[in-house]
Amino acid sequence: MTALPLLCWQHKEGPRYSLLCTTVTVVLPKKTIGQQREMTDHPAEIAFLYDRIDYERRCSLSERGEFRLDRMRQLMEQLGNPAHSLPCIHVAGTKGKGSTACMIHQVARQAGYRVGLYTSPHLERLEERFVVDGAACRPDQLGELLEQVRPVVESMDRQDPQQLGPTFFDITTAMAILFFCQSQVDLAVLEVGLGGRLDSTNICQPDVTIITNIGLDHTHLLGSTIELIAAEKAGIIKPGVPVISGTRLASARAVIRDIAKQNQSPMMLIDDDFRAQVNGQLEENGREQFTFSGTMHGNEVCWENLSSGIPGRHQVENAAVALAAIGQLGDRWPIEEEAIRKGLAISYCPARLELLGGRPQVLLDVAHNLPSVEALTRHLEWEIKADRRVLLFSCSRDKDSEGMLAALLPHFDHVVFTRFTSNPRAASPQLLHQQAASWLDGHPAHGFHQRRPLLTHTQDPASGWGQALEIAGSEDVICVAGSFFLAAEVRPMITPLATASHYMHTT
Numbered sequence: 001m002t003a004l005p006l007l008c009w010q011h012k013e014g015p016r017y018s019l020l021c022t023t024v025t026v027v028l029p030k031k032t033i034g035q036q037r038e039m040t041d042h043p044a045e046i047a048f049l050y051d052r053i054d055y056e057r058r059c060s061l062s063e064r065g066e067f068r069l070d071r072m073r074q075l076m077e078q079l080g081n082p083a084h085s086l087p088c089i090h091v092a093g094t095k096g097k098g099s100t101a102c103m104i105h106q107v108a109r110q111a112g113y114r115v116g117l118y119t120s121p122h123l124e125r126l127e128e129r130f131v132v133d134g135a136a137c138r139p140d141q142l143g144e145l146l147e148q149v150r151p152v153v154e155s156m157d158r159q160d161p162q163q164l165g166p167t168f169f170d171i172t173t174a175m176a177i178l179f180f181c182q183s184q185v186d187l188a189v190l191e192v193g194l195g196g197r198l199d200s201t202n203i204c205q206p207d208v209t210i211i212t213n214i215g216l217d218h219t220h221l222l223g224s225t226i227e228l229i230a231a232e233k234a235g236i237i238k239p240g241v242p243v244i245s246g247t248r249l250a251s252a253r254a255v256i257r258d259i260a261k262q263n264q265s266p267m268m269l270i271d272d273d274f275r276a277q278v279n280g281q282l283e284e285n286g287r288e289q290f291t292f293s294g295t296m297h298g299n300e301v302c303w304e305n306l307s308s309g310i311p312g313r314h315q316v317e318n319a320a321v322a323l324a325a326i327g328q329l330g331d332r333w334p335i336e337e338e339a340i341r342k343g344l345a346i347s348y349c350p351a352r353l354e355l356l357g358g359r360p361q362v363l364l365d366v367a368h369n370l371p372s373v374e375a376l377t378r379h380l381e382w383e384i385k386a387d388r389r390v391l392l393f394s395c396s397r398d399k400d401s402e403g404m405l406a407a408l409l410p411h412f413d414h415v416v417f418t419r420f421t422s423n424p425r426a427a428s429p430q431l432l433h434q435q436a437a438s439w440l441d442g443h444p445a446h447g448f449h450q451r452r453p454l455l456t457h458t459q460d461p462a463s464g465w466g467q468a469l470e471i472a473g474s475e476d477v478i479c480v481a482g483s484f485f486l487a488a489e490v491r492p493m494i495t496p497l498a499t500a501s502h503y504m505h506t507t
Helices: 045-050 070-078 099-112 138-160 169-184 226-236 250-262 315-328 336-346 372-385 401-411 431-442 462-470 484-494
Strands: 088-092 116-118 131-132 187-191 208-211 244-245 267-269 274-282 289-295 299-306 354-356 362-366 389-395 414-417 454-457 477-481
Touching: 045 138, 045 401, 070 138, 070 169, 070 226, 070 462, 088 138, 099 187, 099 315, 099 336, 116 169, 116 315, 116 454, 131 138, 131 169, 138 169, 169 187, 169 414, 187 362, 187 462, 208 226, 208 274, 208 315, 226 250, 244 250, 244 315, 250 267, 289 372, 299 315, 299 336, 362 484, 372 401, 389 401, 389 462, 414 431, 414 462, 431 454, 462 484, 477 484
Parallel strands: 088 187, 088 208, 116 187, 208 244, 244 267, 362 477, 389 414, 389 477, 414 454
Antiparallel strands: 116 131, 274 289, 289 299, 354 362
C-alpha cells in the first residue's frame, strides 16, 4: 500500500467551479507545476516517508502504549544524538503552542539570532514544518534529510520486524533536528505534536519548557480529565530546566507545579509571575495593544503598547508566555526591547483567525477543539463586522463535535457541513448535521445573538466552499473552521495565486 495520495491530495481532479462572488473567485486545485514540488525531486523518499505509520492520519489507535520514546531514542542514537547539542525551547499545550512558537521564532530572529522552528501539522506542504530564519526548507533539502534518515529507519525495521518501527512523526522530528543542527542555528523552537511525555520531540534537551494551555482534547489518547492531560503535557519538564505555563485552570496548574517541583525546575505561571493586560487601544491595523509585566532573573520589567501580528485577543496570553520564556533566556540570548516589539508585531500563523479580504470576507481558522472554538466565537463577536455569518465546518471523528457545535451554532446564520478528503479520520457530514439539528431542537432561539442557523451538508470541501459562496452575500463573512485538514484543503481555493504559507517567503 502506498500513501502517496495522502501527500498529493491537492492534485486530485474533480469538478471545477468558476463562481465569482464580487471579488472572491473560486479556482479549485488541479495538477499544476509548483504545488507539492517535493514529489518531483525525491519521489521514492517521499513515498517511503508517507508509507510510515502517521498518527495525524490514522483513524484510531488501539493502544496508548503505541506511543513510546524508545524507538525515537534509538533512531537519534544511530544518527549521532544531534538533539543533545541542539539549544532549544520545547513548547507543549492544548491550545496556543503553535502561535507561541511562531512568536518566539520571530522575536529571536529580529534580535539577530539564527532560529529554527519545527511545527505540525503542515497546511499545504511538508516543508512548512522545517523553518530556519523564516524560510521553509527547500524540496532538495527535504530529500537530502530523508536520504540521511531512511537507512537507519530501514535498519531498525529489519532488526525487529514484529515491532512498530519509527513513525512518520518520529522521522520528521529527526529530520527537523538534523536540519537545525546542519543549519547551525543559535536556537530552535520545537512544538510538541501530541501530548508531551511520549511525544517524539521529548528527546530534546531544552533550555526552557513551555506549557501554554490545558484543555480536553485527544482524550482517547491523553486521558479523560484535565489532570491526566496536564500530566501528559508536563511530561516535557526536565530536571532543573525552567518551566513557563500559561494555563489558568487550578487543577492543571496544581499538576504542573507538582511535576516541576519533583524535577526541581523553576516555574513561572501566568498571572502569578508574569501577566499581560489589554490596554483597550487599537492600532491602525486593528490589533489590540497590551502591556507585559513580570519578574525576569529578579528584575521587574514592563513593556507597554505591544501588539501581536497574529489576530485574536487570546493571542495576548500566548504573547505573554512567549515573552516570559524569552526573559528566562536573557543570560544566554539577550534580546532588546525593540526586537521584542518588532518580532511580535510581524508574527504570523496561517489559518489562525486569518482574515482574507474580499466581498464576502473569509475567516480561516484551524480551531479543532472546544477552547479554540470558543476563542474563535469571541473573535467573531468582538472583531468581525458582517451582515450575516456562514460557517463551513468539518472535524475529525475523535473530536468533541457536539461540544464544538454547541459553542459555534449560536453565532452563525447558516452552517454547511462537509468532509475533508485528505484524511480518513473525517467525521460524516450527515452525522454533524444531525448533531447540530438535535442541539438546535433542544435550545430556544432567544439566546442566540438573534441568530438561528440554517443547516446543509455536502460530501467534500470543494462543493462545500462553492455552496458557502452561493449563500453568502457581499457584506457577509464565511468562516472555515473545525480542522487543520479542512483549512489545508480550502485555503488554496480561497487564494489560488498565493497558496504558499506566508513565512516561506519572509526574509
